[in-house]
Amino acid sequence: MSGAGNDPPPITAADLERLIGLLGMMGSAHDGEAENARRLANAWVAKHKVDWRTLLLLEVPAQTVSVGGNKLTWQQEAAMAGWTDPTESARLQSEVIAAHDKARAAEAEARAARLAASGGAAPTGVMASWRDAAQSVMDYYPHVLRGTRESDFLTSRLSNRRWATLTPAQEQWMRDICGRAGLSW
Numbered sequence: 604m605s606g607a608g609n610d611p612p613p614i615t616a617a618d619l620e621r622l623i624g625l626l627g628m629m630g631s632a633h634d635g636e637a638e639n640a641r642r643l644a645n646a647w648v649a650k651h652k653v654d655w656r657t658l659l660l661l662e663v664p665a666q667t668v669s670v671g672g673n674k675l676t677w678q679q680e681a682a683m684a685g686w687t688d689p690t691e692s693a694r695l696q697s698e699v700i701a702a703h704d705k706a707r708a709a710e711a712e713a714r715a716a717r718l719a720a721s722g723g724a725a726p727t728g729v730m731a732s733w734r735d736a737a738q739s740v741m742d743y744y745p746h747v748l749r750g751t752r753e754s755d756f757l758t759s760r761l762s763n764r765r766w767a768t769l770t771p772a773q774e775q776w777m778r779d780i781c782g783r784a785g786l787s788w
Contacts, residue, residue, distance in 0.1 A: 614651055622647050622658075633772065710741075717742050730788045733769060736781040737761055744784035753780055 625647065628640035648655060725743035730736040737757045740747065748754050756776065760766055769777055781787060 618651070727785050730786055733777055733788050734761060736786040736788045737777060739786055740781055740784050747780065747783035
């Protein structure tokens with residue numbers, strides 16, 4: 604009986620992505636952020652009227668799981684974590700690597716299009732917002748990024764509009780990254 608007052612809301616792909624994000628934040632080096640993520644994850648479970656066991660055994664269609672912006676099946680996730688037999692792991696990991704390579708190529712193509720649209724001039728100096736500065740780093744100054752952690756940080760902040768402000772630690776990190784490109788806001 605869908606629609607009854609006691610029925611839990613359906614679990615959507617967006618709901619699962621939210622929970623995945625909360626679970627990832629539980630590993631934060633900042634105790635307050637990790638504790639808040641734990642509370643929000645438990646509230647998520649209560650809202651959807653499931654228990655952790657049921658949730659973890661839930662079969663999730665491949666198109667509903669997204670990690671770092673890439674869609675992965677739960678089997679691919681398990682392979683990346685080393686939870687499947689070695690032969691299957693190798694096959695699934697190669698699929699994941701190919702998906703990441705395809706996503707990186709698409710990002711590079713989009714960057715090239717933005718560069719061409721701007722006439723090729725790389726921005727410098729003070730930008731209107733941290734988003735503009737971060738996007739400029741991604742588009743024009745990717746060489747200043749110190750590994751995938753910084754690239755993933757910028758990508759995650761830029762991909763979600765609800766993060767209008769940065770925490771003080773995130774702002775400091777963003778200023779450090781943008782400063783290496785000669786940008787500020």
